[in-house]
Amino acid sequence: MPSRLQQYCFFSFTVLLTLGLPVEAFAHGVDENTRTFLQQNTGIQIIPFLYIGAKHMATGYDHLLFLVGVLFFLYRSRDVLLYVSMFTLGHSLTLLFGVISDIQVNAYLIDAIIGLSVIYKGFDNLGGFTQLLGKSPNAKLAVLIFGLFHGFGLATKLQEFQLPEEGLIVNLIAFNMGVELGQFTALAFILLAINFWRKHPSFTQFATSTNGLLMSAGFMLMGYQLTGYFMS
Amino acid sequence: MKQQTIALTKAGLFKYTLASMLFAVITLLTIILPAEYNIDPTGIGQTLGLTIFHNVKAEKTTSLVSDKVSENASDKVKWAVKKIEIMVPALSGVEYKFTMQQHKKLSYQWSTNGLALYFDLHGEPEGETTGYFESYAIATVKGMEGSFTTPFSGVHGWYWKNTSNAPVIVQLTVKGEFEKHGLE
Numbered sequence: 505m506p507s508r509l510q511q512y513c514f515f516s517f518t519v520l521l522t523l524g525l526p527v528e529a530f531a532h533g534v535d536e537n538t539r540t541f542l543q544q545n546t547g548i549q550i551i552p553f554l555y556i557g558a559k560h561m562a563t564g565y566d567h568l569l570f571l572v573g574v575l576f577f578l579y580r581s582r583d584v585l586l587y588v589s590m591f592t593l594g595h596s597l598t599l600l601f602g603v604i605s606d607i608q609v610n611a612y613l614i615d616a617i618i619g620l621s622v623i624y625k626g627f628d629n630l631g632g633f634t635q636l637l638g639k640s641p642n643a644k645l646a647v648l649i650f651g652l653f654h655g656f657g658l659a660t661k662l663q664e665f666q667l668p669e670e671g672l673i674v675n676l677i678a679f680n681m682g683v684e685l686g687q688f689t690a691l692a693f694i695l696l697a698i699n700f701w702r703k704h705p706s707f708t709q710f711a712t713s714t715n716g717l718l719m720s721a722g723f724m725l726m727g728y729q730l731t732g733y734f735m736s
Numbered sequence: 737m738k739q740q741t742i743a744l745t746k747a748g749l750f751k752y753t754l755a756s757m758l759f760a761v762i763t764l765l766t767i768i769l770p771a772e773y774n775i776d777p778t779g780i781g782q783t784l785g786l787t788i789f790h791n792v793k794a795e796k797t798t799s800l801v802s803d804k805v806s807e808n809a810s811d812k813v814k815w816a817v818k819k820i821e822i823m824v825p826a827l828s829g830v831e832y833k834f835t836m837q838q839h840k841k842l843s844y845q846w847s848t849n850g851l852a853l854y855f856d857l858h859g860e861p862e863g864e865t866t867g868y869f870e871s872y873a874i875a876t877v878k879g880m881e882g883s884f885t886t887p888f889s890g891v892h893g894w895y896w897k898n899t900s901n902a903p904v905i906v907q908l909t910v911k912g913e914f915e916k917h918g919l920e
Binding site for chain 1: 752753759773
């Protein structure tokens with residue numbers, strides 16, 4: 505039984521973390537400075553592309569929500585690694601394929617699908633699929649599929665800038681590696697927080713409402729992006 | 737793989753799903769949609785002041801250019817002092833032009849952070865399509881101060897070329913009468 509002090513410490517830690525989150529966190533967007541860079545860059549620029557990739561992942565709140573959902577009941581490092589690899593695989597495939605073969609998908613629809621992935625994971629964590637279908641859908645496959653969509657979304661965003669052909673492949677690979685770096689950074693923080701919380705009775709107590717809220721956030725993301733789609 | 741999950745009854749599951757949807761819809765209608773798209777079916781967004789983002793016409797400036805302005809007239813053509821920061825990317829060139837009437841004077845001062853840049857200060861007459869331009873000054877220097885008087889109406893300004901492997905920032909200050917200015 506953790507002491508009251510521990511509980512209090514954890515609570516303030518969470519609040520601080522929330523307050524400290526970047527105000528300009530953006531979901532899959534590209535901010536002004538990055539935009540300028542992308543439009544003017546020439547040739548191979550490994551470190552800048554690495555950085556944009558990492559920043560995209562570490563500050564995209566929709567992606568972070570999905571990660572919270574995936575990691576909520578996962579704690580063995582083997583499982584975590586497996587999931588991350590599945591996502592990476594899907595993501596890399598469509599990002600490279602999308603940019604190289606000039607495929608553009610509507611960004612609002614992609615972001616709505618990412619919202620859907622958050623709903624799916626929240627519902628799954630609540631035991632919804634087990635209750636309704638008798639079993640949970642293959643989680644690894646689901647992560648792979650959402651990874652594929654995510655990659656298409658990014659490919660579309662990057663193509664808006666008409667990236668110069670020169671050094672394109674190397675830049676894309678650097679971007680993709682940055683995405684992994686950012687993902688690992690975000691993962692480390694989320695795992696740390698969730699694993700800490702898991703040891704406390706409040707975890708079980710609030711597991712249901714947390715996943716309910718996660719679903720709700722997913723619905724908000726979807727509503728927000730779909731409205732954007734119909735308005736554009 | 738064994739995964740711990742929450743086991744809710746069907747009724748409980750239904751309750752949680754419905755509640756999460758309801759909460760999402762309320763938040764969307766009262767907060768997110770008014771703020772993001774100016775869609776405010778309940779009027780609550782207006783009451784909360786969230787539609788304010790759409791009341792002001794946001795003036796979008798490119799991030800390449802940050803300027804501090806002191807203007808003393810509100811006409812289309814105005815005398816103004818402007819400080820402009822222009823980023824010339826590595827191994828490329830940038831044009832920054834001012835739209836000016838004939839016989840107007842522009843005083844300028846520009847400098848880089850130490851690196852010499854090739855520049856061509858020139859003007860293109862209004863409606864010119866053949867690519868004709870008149871150069872006022874060409875050199876490779878770290879900075880320059882001076883003024884020019886426009887021989888014709890059109891766009892007048894600088895072409896800077898950066899042959900180094902790192903971006904160079906040009907700090908430009910201008911004084912004079914011009915309509916528009918920006919990168920080309």
